Structure formats: structure tokens, C-alpha cells
Amino acid sequence: MGKTRFGKFETAPLNPDFIPSLHEPTQQILWIGCSDSGFQETTILDLLPDEMMVHRNIGNMIIEGDLSCETTVKYAVTVLGVRHIVVCGHYGCQIVKATSRDGLQGPWQSKLDSLHSTNKDAISQLPETEHDRTFVQLNVLDQLRSLRQFPEVVDAAKSGNLQLHGIVYDTHTGEASRLLEDVEARI
Numbered sequence: 640m641g642k643t644r645f646g647k648f649e650t651a652p653l654n655p656d657f658i659p660s661l662h663e664p665t666q667q668i669l670w671i672g673c674s675d676s677g678f679q680e681t682t683i684l685d686l687l688p689d690e691m692m693v694h695r696n697i698g699n700m701i702i703e704g705d706l707s708c709e710t711t712v713k714y715a716v717t718v719l720g721v722r723h724i725v726v727c728g729h730y731g732c733q734i735v736k737a738t739s740r741d742g743l744q745g746p747w748q749s750k751l752d753s754l755h756s757t758n759k760d761a762i763s764q765l766p767e768t769e770h771d772r773t774f775v776q777l778n779v780l781d782q783l784r785s786l787r788q789f790p791e792v793v794d795a796a797k798s799g800n801l802q803l804h805g806i807v808y809d810t811h812t813g814e815a816s817r818l819l820e821d822v823e824a825r826i
């Protein structure tokens with residue numbers, strides 16, 4: 640599986656040693672995953688469970704005003720001093736879908752609606768089977784942008800102590816991909 644490109648980002652295969660294990664029970668990663676992934680995708684990296692702090696919610700989303708998520712991010716960065724934040728989406732997600740967002744409410748629905756509205760023309764150019772999969776990728780990148788709204792995240796990243804990563808997992812193939820953004824797309 641090689642690189643594929645859509646808009647301002649590419650996907651590339653994820654190697655299990657992408658984030659090297661410290662082999663010690665020190666939390667170095669905040670993992671933000673989806674509640675309905677149906678799989679412990681934290682195991683796709685060769686890391687000890689103790690090396691991760693895991694936060695799950697519907698759609699692996701960073702919503703402004705979500706106290707649980709915001710507190711978790713700030714705690715992980717400022718108290719634990721994690722070196723990595725991973726936002727992991729998954730293909731087949733029943734929440735993050737280009738085709739339907741029925742049943743969601745409030746900011747979760749409006750954030751996904753806005754993301755879809757921004758990208759619907761580009762998505763429509765793709766084969767229909769790729770619509771939901773691409774939207775899952777776009778949603779992960781959108782959450783990375785939201786993470787960069789945290790002053791704590793920006794400061795840690797600027798000092799070289801924190802990296803953000805977007806990952807998408809495919810339960811059918813067992814493969815994971817990294818999402819590689821263009822620098823200008825990060826703004």
C-alpha cells in the first residue's frame with residue numbers, strides 16, 4: 640500500500656513502531672479514539688498499555704466546550720507531559736459519515752455538517768465507495784486543527800516536546816494509515 644492523495648493531505652502506511660516504545664510505564668501518548676470503533680486500535684502500535692492515556696467519544700472529536708475532552712487534553716499535555724497526541728478514526732464509523740449524520744445533536748452535528756459542506760464538492764468527485772472513508776480522514780484532520788486551538792498544545796509543540804498525529808484504522812484489513820498534511824493546510 641503506497642501513498643494516496645486527496646486535497647491537501649496524503650495517506651501513508653503506519654508502521655507499528657511509528658512511535659517507539661519507551662518500555663516503561665510512563666504515559667507518553669494521549670490517544671483520542673471513537674466510541675464505536677469496536678476494536679482496541681490502540682494495539683496497532685507496539686506500545687505498552689501503560690504508555691497511553693486513552694480518551695474516547697463519539698466520532699473521536701474535539702468539541703469546543705466539551706469539558707471532559709478539554710480537561711483530558713490539558714491534563715495530558717501540562718501534567719503528564721505527553722510527547723504525542725494521536726487522533727484515530729476508523730473506516731466503517733457509524734457516526735462520521737459523509738452520507739448521513741442523522742441522530743447526532745448540537746455541536747457534534749454542526750461540526751460534521753460544516754466539515755461536509757466545505758468538502759462535499761471534492762468528495763463528490765470520488766467513487767461512491769470512498770465518500771465515507773474520505774470523510775473519516777477529513778474528520779481526523781479537522782480534530783488536529785481543533786487541537787491546535789489549545790494554547791497548551793501550541794506551546795508544547797513549539798518547544799518540540801509534542802507531536803500531533805492523525806491515524807485511520809481499517810478493521811476489515813487490519814491496516815492503519817497515517818494522514819500527512821501539507822504544512823499550509825495546518826493553519
Ligand SMILES: [Zn+2]
Nearest residue numbers: 673675732733
Ligand atoms: Zn466511530
